[in-house]
Amino acid sequence: MKQRLALLLAAVMAFFTLSATAAPQRVVSLGGPLTEIVYALGAGNRLIGVDQSSTYPEAAKALPKVGYYRAFSLEGVVALKPDLVLASDQAGPPQALEQLRRLGLRVIVLPSAPTLDALEQRMHGVAAALGLRNDGRAMVTELRKQVDALAAKQVGPTRALLLINRSGNPEGAGIDTSADAMLKLAGYRNVLSAQKGYKPLSLEGIAALKPDLIVTSTASLAASGGLDALLARPGIAATPAAKNRRVIVMDDLLLLGYGPRLPQALRELKAAPALARQ
Amino acid sequence: MAAKIARWRTPAGVLTALIAVLVLLMLLSASSGAMHIPLSVLPGLPFSAEGPDEALWRSVLMDVRLPRVLFAALAGAALALSGAAMQALFRNPLAEPGLIGISAGGALGAVGAIVLGGGAFIVLAPAAFVGSLVATIAAYHLGRRYPGMAGLLLAGVAINAICGALVGLFTYLADDNQLRSLTFWNMGSLAGASWPLLAGLAPWTLIVGALIARDWRAMNALLLGEREALHLGFPLKAVRRRLILLTALLVGPLVAATGAIGFVGLVVPHLVRLALGADHRWLLPNSVVAGAIALTLADWLARIAVIPAELPIGIVTSLVGGPFFLWLLAQRRH
CATH class of the missing domain: 3.40.50.1980 (Nitrogenase molybdenum iron protein domain)
Incomplete structure (x- = not known):
């Protein structure tokens, strides 16, 4: 007791x-x-x-x-x-x-x-x-x-390229990045899966990889001089994504942060616009 | 009045004034920062602290700020001394420790440690030190085949280029996290200051610094020319080898602990030379104190400019030092 x-x-x-x-x-x-x-x-x-x-x-x-x-x-x-x-x-x-x-x-x-x-x-x-x-x-x-619930929704076999631009030159996200993890979670195939980390884009390489979809962040788009300037870059311009203007732009922290807005990020990623017009 | 100023401008007078400025500046720097500590309580704070405010002030002062202020002074002094020695040795106003690969080698060691070894300070600091030492020794041995200083200079340029390229390669291989560590290392920082670090570096710096300063007569003789210095009886080859090794030993550990802090080693000796002339007997001690002032000031500005955040110190030294130096040069022309 x-x-x-x-x-x-x-x-x-x-x-x-x-x-x-x-x-x-x-x-x-x-x-x-x-x-x-x-x-x-x-x-x-x-x-x-x-x-x-x-x-x-x-x-x-x-x-x-x-x-x-x-x-x-x-x-x-x-x-x-x-x-x-x-x-x-x-x-x-x-x-x-x-x-x-x-x-x-x-x-x-x-x-x-x-x-x-x-x-x-x-x-x-x-x-x-x-x-x-x-x-x-x-x-x-x-x-x-x-x-x-979002994972159950299929997006189809889409080859995606995630671009980050911090210094004026767009860099592509390879594996071992939060960007890659986000693409995979959304059900996309990262075209840069042979590369580790963020690397400057090889323009020839990008054209050859033929991404159907380009994902980028707001700040990166601003650093690239806007959507039209980005899509007009040699190499990028030749991709199916640029021709069809299939581009998703998301706030940096939403796209790369893996924070509590993850479902929202996935939703926006999955609602990949067929044709993004501006 | 003019006579008064003239007497004041003796090297010893300037040295006294500089020391006074340094002490005042260190007090000021220790009292201000993100956490304001009133100057009135500052002197007593290390010995006693009453009340919760004082206790916090005391721990901030003793654990964070004081080691940092002392470290800034120590690093500034060592950088300026090594700059003065290199300028004398190379008989070139653009010489600085970086010229013979010390900084580039250190950077290569640090970057390699970050990318390959994870980048804990325990790995990073020794790697940076070894890097700077190896680069310097390589530059010296390769450059020895040419007569005079030209060979060393050329070898230094080549070593710098190679180290730069390898740093670039490591940067390319680095992942996102490592890349960000690299960026901050390259901008330099005194935030790593701590008592254990000071306890190791301060005696080392004092001893190596004193060994460098002992060669002031040879440095003066070199002002006349290499041949003249030889004729005056200075064993130039031995002096050269000694000074280069000592400089690497002096600056290497600093580069390892702070990252790349530019400008102080290059400019401070010039400032002193402009004011006092080139007699190394006075140039060296004045450069030491002026260097300590420069880096203490830069660190203070870095800490108070964007409270509660901090600027990287490498930015401050160049941003404040550059225009100041230009202004001084313009003054001289009148």
């Missing part, structure tokens, strides 16, 4: 200490997809700072920026006096997360891999770190349901 009482007491105490530490109110998020999850969980008002890759939703853009998550400013984070730091496992510089911990901050590192499993871990992780009661389970269930 006595032992049981002690156990109960311990459990109650554990509950109280947990709930005391479990509801952080000043959160800094290092990674766009994590920021999105915080907002999707309805806890956006607890964010006091984000990194520069946090471009969605609109409200995130107004928050103080502590630098790009791969090179965030240690002091910048500390100065915001957060009681929780959510970080992608790609956040850096390498020793900075450790230094945050040494300064007494609670740092939760979450996987950044472009897979459904990792996304679920991110959702559970963020919800648990925020001390939300349902642990993000509702969100994950909903995600599974929508993704499964």
Whole structure:
């Protein structure tokens, strides 16, 4: 009896200490997809700072920026006096997360891999770190349901090319990229499956690969000088995708982030326009 | 008034003034940043901290900022000293440590470590150091066959080109994550500063720096010309070998720890030379202090320009140093 009482007491105490530490109110998020999850969980008002890759939703853009998550400013984070730091496992510089911990901050590192499993871990992780009661389970269930429904919808054998342009020269996404994972999840065949990572396009090669569909991001399109300029590029112009103007343009974070808007991303990808006119 | 200024412009006077500026700047830099620490509490902070605010200030100051401020001063001093030594050795105002492959070799080592070895600091720093040392030694040995400095210079150019090409190749092979690490390494950063790093680098830098400065007489003799220096009794070949090796030993670990920070090594010695003339007895110590000032200032600006984020320091050194140097050159013409 006595032992049981002690156990109960311990459990109650554990509950109280947990709930005391479990509801952080000043959160800094290092990674766009994590920021999105915080907002999707309805806890956006607890964010006091984000990194520069946090471009969605609109409200995130107004928050103080502590630098790009791969090179965030240690002091910048500390100065915001957060009681929780959510970080992608790609956040850096390498020793900075450790230094945050040494300064007494609670740092939760979450996987950044472009897979459904990792996304679920991110959702559970963020919800648990925020001390939300349902642990993000509702969100994950909903995600599974929508993704499964979308997966059932066939898109036909479409050869897709995913273009990213950050510097003026379009680069194609090969395997081992979140872009490739996204194409596969949507049911497309990546024409660059022989290549690893992002590489500058070989214009001859692209014409030879004959993609039926070109997928690109908003920022990439802007860097390429707009849709018409992109499709008029030598090599690209000769592809079936360019001739039929089958191009999907999506917001960068939506397309590459593997965040909570994954179902929306899949939906937009699958609704591949037969003819994109402008 | 003029006499007063003239007396003030003695090398020793300038050195004193520069040291004073450096100390003030370091205090200023330590007190400001994303987290504001009032100057009034700053001096006492390392010894005691009362209240929650003070405790946080103290840990930020002691764990994050102070190592960084000291590291900036140390790196700036070493870069400027090595720049001055290289300019004397090559008898060329464009010389800097990068000329003999130190930076390019370091970059190659670091990039190789990022792409092949995952890029943890434990792997990256030694790889960068070994890279810079190997590149320098290769440049020296290949260049030795030509008489004088021309051979070393040409070998350095070739080594730089090869390292650059290999860095390009690694960049091509890199995946998305590695690519982003590479970009940040190339822009340089002092964010890696920590007490253990300082504990290793500070004594090393002081000793190697002192060994370089010991050759100031040979550097002065070289001002007259290589033949003249030989006739004055300086064993030029030994001096050359020693200075090149020492420079690689001085700058290699820095490049490894900070990435590529340009401009300081090239420009700071020129600034001092413009102000004081080329006597290395005074040029070297003044360059050391001026280099420390330059990088401390750049780091301070990098930290306060876009609070709460930070600018890469390599951008700041070139962006602020470039126009300042041009302005100084324009002044001289009158």
